[in-house]
Amino acid sequence: MADGDILARPESSGGLQRGATLPFEWYRDPAVFERERELIFKRSWQYAALLEQLGEPGDTVPTSVADIPIVLARGKDGELRAFVNICRHRGHLVVPDAGNRSSLRCPYHGWIYGLDGCLKAVTRGRLEENLDTSQWGLLPLQVDTWGPFVFVNFDLDARSLREWLRPVMDSARRARVPLDGLSLWKETEFEFRANWKVAVENTLECYHCPTIHSETIGKWLKVTHDAFRTSCDDYGIISEQDLQPPGRRPSGSPPYDPETNETCVPLPFLWPNFQFTSFPGPRNLMVFTFRPVSSDRTIGCFQYLFGDEADEDFRQRICDFSDQFGSEDLSAVESVQRGIDSGILPYGHLLPVSDITTQYFDDLVHAALTGKDRNR
Template identity: 25%
Template sequence: MARDLTETDPIAALAANAALPFVQARAMPPSVYTSQAFLDAELSEIFRKEWYCIGRAGALAQPGDYVTAELAGQPLVVVRGQDGALRAMSNVCLHRMSTLLEGRGSARAIVCPYHAWTYNLDGTLRGAPAMTLNEGFQRGEYCLPQIRCEEWLGWVFVTLDPEAAPVADRLKDVEAMVAGYDMLNYTETFFEEHVWDTNWKVLAENFMESYHLPVCHAGTIGGLSKLEEMVCPPGREAFNWHTILKDDSLRIAMAHPKNTRLEGDERRTTFLLALYPSLLITLTPGYFWYLSLHPKGPGQVHIRFGGGMSDDYKDDPDAQANFAALKTLLDAVNVEDRGCTEKVYRGLCAQLSAPGHLSHLERPNYDFAQYLNARVSQARAK
């Protein structure tokens, strides 16, 4: 099937794609991934309005701990205050507008690297050198703009939209679904940031379906993946998910004996949660890992990649050795995923590319397209 004329209008192309029932569904049109106009609609209607995850609260445990991010063009920082509260604020100095902090770390104060204007951890201005001769300058009038920040089950979310519904309200069904895993009972042991040469939705969709595991991951986890045991139910408004059953060949993927919350097959069930727009969590009874995605243009994605293990395992004598082996495996899986998703983006840019029909194992991808269509169509309505 060659590209039709709606490819000149990616929002219209997605609307036509999303109008089909799942039993007739196709992959999203190429222009949805490659068009700058479509990305502009995503930034305005999704990333400037939805909740974006910056990582785990455990990385911000002590006063002064901070993490930086960029959300829809806005540099921001989330910091633990002296009062114990988490605050998100603009990461741009109010003097000559340099960005302030970088990466993750700990600081007693926020000091601008350009002229050393210094802010308290709550964003108020503490000091500004050589400003006494400016009659209009009043230190008390300066405070870094605040951004909404919420914690949910150990995850830290920020949004630029003051009217966005609380995270806990949007994700209450997820919380009920995985209550037996107790996500507060997991400790992050690694965090990395990466940039891959693919569209952010290609990587999101790659996570949302396990149809590719036996082939893309033939060198790592593919042999452990049984297509017939994958369950892909219809998604919800704010998320989709699917599940996989694992065996005890990877022991820390199983529920620990001290875990009495999970029973039967629950003790070996892995949830793959896609929390819109771009938080992707693999949650097993013993460990977790996640990706939080943000576009860097149509052809690149910024990835926040972290993970760790259930505290149920922390006192086992071989727990750390097992988790180190798991991290090595996850790194190898990432190499495979990067290769596959970058190939997909190169193919999407080809003149003769065209979307094929979806498998029943790609139900989450269909639901993701429905979500995207509902959001970006609002840009057309303005």
């Protein structure tokens, strides 16, 4: 498919008034996914790991961004660095799993890189008289941290993480989201047989909550339109959702402190695929990341962090609640993808009020793929 066809969105820049989704072709075409890897995921700050995983010199964590292998490493000098996890020799992955290492050794032909990414040694290198090892280090990425999170960016000239995060940081501060003294308790992964944008669009709105989540979210949080408030600011989509008042809660244990004086939960989202929330009660943080693997496959990673004061029962209630509504979302998202894959509809119709977050997200995607990304 030619680029002109891929980028032919059936609406003008005033998309909110027109109400068109992105073309459904964009949710299934591998060529569009390749453009997204280049123009979205390699130009945005991507959540990559928890800071606690990289606490000691020599700690290394391999992961991926849009199926591009990367590795984070804490150097002997204490510096945190990130690289493309691909050997400059023949393209083999260098670091296969997390651990503590004194160097990064490619298992294919034994090339050795330092924790600073520099090429230190080449097997039989003395036979290659013109080999300049200084030119063949691992490709570097920007890396920075906020709270317990480590972010990376392939674009070495991109604006700073703090600038990118501003709306999300402001939201977290206003909502008093705990970011210190937390540790990972559990991690769950869902594989969506769906495009990453379908999964993200689902998590950004609660228009579907009364129907899809009536027995989970709908029991403990209000799902009326006025109970889900949203503001869109730069690369942040900031939402908050009201708790059910005590008199409206069913019997049983909610996924938060039932004696809380708080009235809502925060739901900050950072473009393009990172979201977190925190429930009233002992310090807790739920982190949701949607990692595209291909045009029709996405890994949803749910991480649960708690302070030491959170007891086992509280932790398990939150995890069980999240797993339940995550399973409901999985079914809904895959059903949407099956409808899109039929090829019957060219695009969908968004409602100006109920779909405002979806429209804003779609506009960000459209701007990135058509060269109008505000970050460039």
